[in-house]
Amino acid sequence: MTTIADFKKELNKAIIGREREFDMMLIALLQQGHVLLESVPGSGKTMMAKSFANAFKGLFKRVQFTPDVLPSDVTGIRFYNPQTQDFVLKEGPISTNILLADEINRATPRTQSSLLEAMEERQVTIDGETIKLPAPFMVIATQNPIESQQGTFPLPAAQLDRFLFKLIIDYPSFEEEHEILRQYSNAPGEIRTKALIDTDTVAEWSKKASEVIVHEDIERYILKIIRATREHPYLELGLSSRAALAILQASKTYAYIHGKDFVTPDDVKTILPSAALHRMELSTEGVLTKRLPDLLDEIVFSIPTPIEATV
Structure with a gap:
């Protein structure tokens, strides 16, 4: 297996x-x-x-x-x-x-x-x-x-x-x-990987990832980040509801592939830049003063991190 x-x-x-x-x-x-x-x-x-x-x-x-x-x-x-x-x-x-x-x-x-x-x-x-x-x-x-x-x-x-x-x-x-x-x-040329997993394996891993526990505090933490991007004066386009769901599901799957059965704030922070930055757009003023990655870091830093949100 x-x-x-x-x-x-x-x-x-x-x-x-x-x-x-x-x-x-x-x-x-x-x-x-x-x-x-x-x-x-x-x-x-x-x-x-x-x-x-x-x-x-x-x-x-x-x-x-x-x-x-x-x-x-x-x-x-x-x-x-x-x-x-x-x-x-x-x-x-x-x-x-x-x-x-x-x-x-x-x-x-x-x-x-x-x-x-x-x-x-x-x-x-x-x-x-x-x-x-x-x-x-x-x-x-x-x-x-x-x-x-x-x-x-x-x-x-x-x-x-x-x-x-x-x-x-x-x-x-x-x-x-x-x-x-x-x-x-x-070894000149491409090193070809071996085919190890099939559609059944993907379905099984996906099901197990969906069973990872998400504390309500983690859900609220994600939503606070989402809403902060929508209200920030330097952002013309904040994160959508689709982005919120994507961040939640990706955090669960990240926790699963690293052997955990619950999501931590660090899991959210790890996947957040890859899941969020391409969905955000700076305003005219923001373009002159900020970089998107720095702005996202500031938003995350401004929101209190859940401390005991594990199970």
Whole structure:
């Protein structure tokens, strides 16, 4: 029986120094949430996504987004077959368990919006017919932050809100990068992970995560943070009710994958930046005076932390 520790160990064989990111991706898989990976080119975003998907015994498909990709290229299309004289449904790559949406901000807004229904309702509609997607269903999207605006289309707030996490991939440490050089110089090319867990395992872990206890004080703590973002003068857009639920569920799953049966304030604080920052927007005044991460830290610091909220 594969354990969570086994799964994480296998992932860390292929990608060095990304334990936190893989934790967040596992949380998203168990919650049927979605992850947006952002970093400079060449930092291993796509390899991370592929390594994660390869460790899961499910369907994995990839779409390389460009401005000429159409919505039907993602969701599928119904076309006329002259041999049968009937319309035939051809499912798109979105009919999978894990979809890698590579360089998603190169797609046009129309194509980006074709993912909204799938990400929120786990279904697609083609010519009036609703098609359920396999379970679990997870989108892992990548984008580069430093590219010029020419040929790119920034994701709107409604699209960003569908992502459970946005993970900023920093450069590895000196020691980690040294280990990368040693590992890949001895074994050129991609190190493929073994498929360790299947859909039944994901369903079992997800059920156990849902049973993690959340004290009422923790719920109130999360809500106080949410409401503080809505009322802050430097924020044009605070956190939504969807964000509150995402933070709660992600905190429960984070506690579970770390062997706990209850949520602590530290669990909430750990997942909060990845679950919240991409859903917030600074006001005009805020842009001139604050950085979003610093502002979120100030909000969290201003709210008393529950002390005995364990069971």
